[in-house]
Amino acid sequence: MAKAKTVYTCADCGGVNPKWQGQCPHCGAWNTLGETVLEPARPGVARFNALAAGGGVQNLSEVETREAPRTSTGSEELDRVLGGGLVAGAVVLIGGDPGIGKSTLLLQAIAHLGRNGPVLYVSGEESAQQIALRARRLAVEAEPVRLLAEIQLETILAGLASEKPAVAVIDSIQTVYTDQLQSAPGSVAQVRECAAQLTRYAKTSGTTILLVGHVTKEGALAGPRVLEHIVDAVLYFEGDTHSSFRLIRAQKNRFGAVNELGVFAMTDRGLRGVANPSALFLSRHAEPVAGSCVLVTQEGTRPLLVEIQALVDEAHAPNPKRLAVGLEQNRLSLLLAVLHRHAGVACFDQDVFLNAVGGVRIAEPAADLAVLLAIYSSLRNKPLPEKLVVFGEVGLSGEVRPVQRGQERLKEAAKLGFERAIIPRANAPKTPIAGMAVTAIERLDQAIAALRE
Numbered sequence: 001m002a003k004a005k006t007v008y009t010c011a012d013c014g015g016v017n018p019k020w021q022g023q024c025p026h027c028g029a030w031n032t033l034g035e036t037v038l039e040p041a042r043p044g045v046a047r048f049n050a051l052a053a054g055g056g057v058q059n060l061s062e063v064e065t066r067e068a069p070r071t072s073t074g075s076e077e078l079d080r081v082l083g084g085g086l087v088a089g090a091v092v093l094i095g096g097d098p099g100i101g102k103s104t105l106l107l108q109a110i111a112h113l114g115r116n117g118p119v120l121y122v123s124g125e126e127s128a129q130q131i132a133l134r135a136r137r138l139a140v141e142a143e144p145v146r147l148l149a150e151i152q153l154e155t156i157l158a159g160l161a162s163e164k165p166a167v168a169v170i171d172s173i174q175t176v177y178t179d180q181l182q183s184a185p186g187s188v189a190q191v192r193e194c195a196a197q198l199t200r201y202a203k204t205s206g207t208t209i210l211l212v213g214h215v216t217k218e219g220a221l222a223g224p225r226v227l228e229h230i231v232d233a234v235l236y237f238e239g240d241t242h243s244s245f246r247l248i249r250a251q252k253n254r255f256g257a258v259n260e261l262g263v264f265a266m267t268d269r270g271l272r273g274v275a276n277p278s279a280l281f282l283s284r285h286a287e288p289v290a291g292s293c294v295l296v297t298q299e300g301t302r303p304l305l306v307e308i309q310a311l312v313d314e315a316h317a318p319n320p321k322r323l324a325v326g327l328e329q330n331r332l333s334l335l336l337a338v339l340h341r342h343a344g345v346a347c348f349d350q351d352v353f354l355n356a357v358g359g360v361r362i363a364e365p366a367a368d369l370a371v372l373l374a375i376y377s378s379l380r381n382k383p384l385p386e387k388l389v390v391f392g393e394v395g396l397s398g399e400v401r402p403v404q405r406g407q408e409r410l411k412e413a414a415k416l417g418f419e420r421a422i423i424p425r426a427n428a429p430k431t432p433i434a435g436m437a438v439t440a441i442e443r444l445d446q447a448i449a450a451l452r453e
């Protein structure tokens with residue numbers, strides 16, 4: 001028998017190379033090439049490309065459009081992240097660490113959806129008994145959910161064709177394999193082909209498909225990047241498994257905004273939406289403590305109060321440590337340089353640790369000012385004034401730039417009992433907000449001077 005021909009496939013982009021290399025020549029990623037058996041060309045299996053079939057060339061204005069109707073998943077938080085609910089024929093990928101609650105969330109959602117139409121739960125990870133046990137725990141065992149414990153794509157597609165569900169869950173895409181390829185389940189080629197075939201099925205049948213995806217050690221979805229391009233929406237679970245709170249964020253959404261955040265609490269009866277999460281990420285101190293600053297961040301349409309904690313301590317190594325949890329590490333170095341240059345506060349001989357309380361990840365630059373004030377407070381070992389909230393982006397020349405929706409942020413803070421705010425001048429409210437004393441500043445040194453008052 002002829003020896004099977006092998007090639008090297010990139011786990012990130014799916015690019016193929018005849019020999020092993022440290023760096024993928026297609027996407028430039030390092031250490032992503034893995035040996036795979038070369039698949040013979042398969043006539044008849046069209047390469048997955050366009051989903052928008054037919055119609056020919058036409059004028060944009062002639063294209064018939066309909067507002068896609070949304071189906072509620074029964075969870076307000078999940079609906080919000082999806083952009084208002086599920087759209088028929090959409091494919092949604094849900095990623096997250098093992099044990100964070102992907103299967104739980106989808107079982108709860110599909111049980112609710114089962115009341116309005118046929119639904120199918122395909123599990124390649126757990127047996128039907130295990131799912132039934134979980135359903136009992138979630139008190140949804142009486143809902144009309146059809147189950148299929150299967151990992152072979154052809155059987156799954158046949159199951160979908162005969163059940164004709166309105167919504168189907170595939171848990172998980174990495175366990176599914178197709179007979180047409182020889183590589184192992186979970187390999188780049190398999191994941192890509194199975195996802196493409198399921199997507200094609202969803203588009204032609206109008207079935208909504210929810211795919212569960214595993215994440216790698218680095219936190220990216222396992223399998224090729226192309227997976228994220230194929231599907232309509234990518235949702236990620238955030239938060240650590242140690243706390244009971246789970247956050248879901250849309251990383252891509254063809255049917256809605258991407259910055260919405262869904263907040264859930266894991267209870268003994270499944271995931272419950274947290275309708276009013278704004279005070280969730282504050283830790284309660286009996287006395288004011290140094291190094292803590294409350295930030296008002298904006299996640300999608302909702303303002304959220306998050307405590308930023310800093311610890312600045314004398315460094316005992318030539319290279320002081322800079323560590324940020326939940327915030328951007330590189331941004332921290334940049335902000336420390338601004339603090340030195342424009343406010344005369346030096347940290348070059350200090351280790352700086354930074355944490356956003358509650359496992360929430362903050363990407364917006366509006367956190368800059370809060371980060372710097374927390375660092376300053378820790379360095380001087382002096383608590384910030386009580387009931388103070390802060391937001392504002394800090395630029396390289398020490399200016400404090402305005403952020404979006406300043407008014408809403410201030411109102412939310414006032415609602416939760418905060419009484420002082422240090423914010424960018426351009427965000428200063430035109431009419432005073434009841435119970436809130438606002439200090440509007442233009443430069444970083446003014447913010448620090450305002451603390452001394």
Ligand code: TYD
Pocket residue numbers: 096097098099100101102103104105134137138266267268269270271
């Ligand atoms: P699971 O949905 O199996 O995670 P994933 O599919 O993402 O791997 O969730 C598993 C965890 O959730 C497990 O550690 C137990 C916990 N859990 C609860 O705390 N309460 C519940 O009602 C359920 C069903 C699970």
Ligand code: MG
Pocket residue numbers: 102103104125171
């Ligand atoms: Mg699972």
